[in-house]
Amino acid sequence: MGGGARQVTDGRSKVSAAPDGVLVRAAVEADLAAIHAIECESFGDPWALEGFRDLLDHPRAKMEVAVNADGELMGYAVAWYVADESEIANIAVAPSAxxxxxxxxxxxxxxxxxxEFGAQTVxxxxxxxxxxxxxxxxxxxxxxxxKRTKYYRKPDEDALIMRRKL
Ligand SMILES: CC(C)(COP(=O)(O)OP(=O)(O)OC[C@H]1O[C@@H](n2cnc3c(N)ncnc32)[C@H](O)[C@@H]1OP(=O)(O)O)[C@@H](O)C(=O)NCCC(=O)NCCS
Structure with a gap:
């Protein structure tokens, strides 16, 4: 692990203690512009801003943001929660962070x-x-x-499907 994160173990895999001053909270409307800026810096085929807006009130999606002690947005993650499965749909951290x-x-x-939702698999x-x-x-x-062949565009590339049982 680079930088300030400390690691402990939950018996199955690493768990991070927060880098100093960084906290994770639910995303709100005011975060959208900064989320989208990181998205555009991170991906060749970024989601549209409206796509993030639609997630704010979605009953089966959660969007979380990491903010530093000055309240600056350092990263975000989006996950779906359906039945006994969860899917991580998006995660990115600002290049400087x-x-x-x-x-x-x-x-x-x-x-x-x-x-907590009751998912068996992510x-x-x-x-x-x-x-x-x-x-x-x-x-x-x-x-x-x-594997999903040619799943991604810009550039074309295969996707690996990864799974963790909880
Ligand atoms: C992938 C990404 C979210 C990682 O975020 P990050 O804050 O830099 O990651 P962390 O500092 O928490 O590192 C977590 C682990 O990944 C490893 N890691 C992260 N970036 C790495 C890199 N460039 N090379 C090698 N290992 C790396 C770390 O060493 C660490 O491993 P450890 O726990 O064994 O020490 C970030 O690189 C990113 O935003 N990339 C662009 C967007 C993206 O690709 N998202 C994923 C889409 S599937």
């Missing part, structure tokens, strides 16, 4: 929320070449469960 444990903090929050898709994200997920107990 990476490798400090923020992504792990957001992921740990989603895993806790999924367990899924996600990740570009095969996305080493940073794959390291993050593997460190949290996710395993490759399959």
């Amino acid at each position: 990476r490798l400090k444990g923020v992504g792990a903090l957001l992921l740990d929050r989603i895993l806790r929320a999924a367990a 899924f996600l898709e990740v570009r095969e070449s996305n080493e940073a994200a794959r390291k993050l997920y593997e460190a949290r107990g996710f395993e490759v469960a399959g």
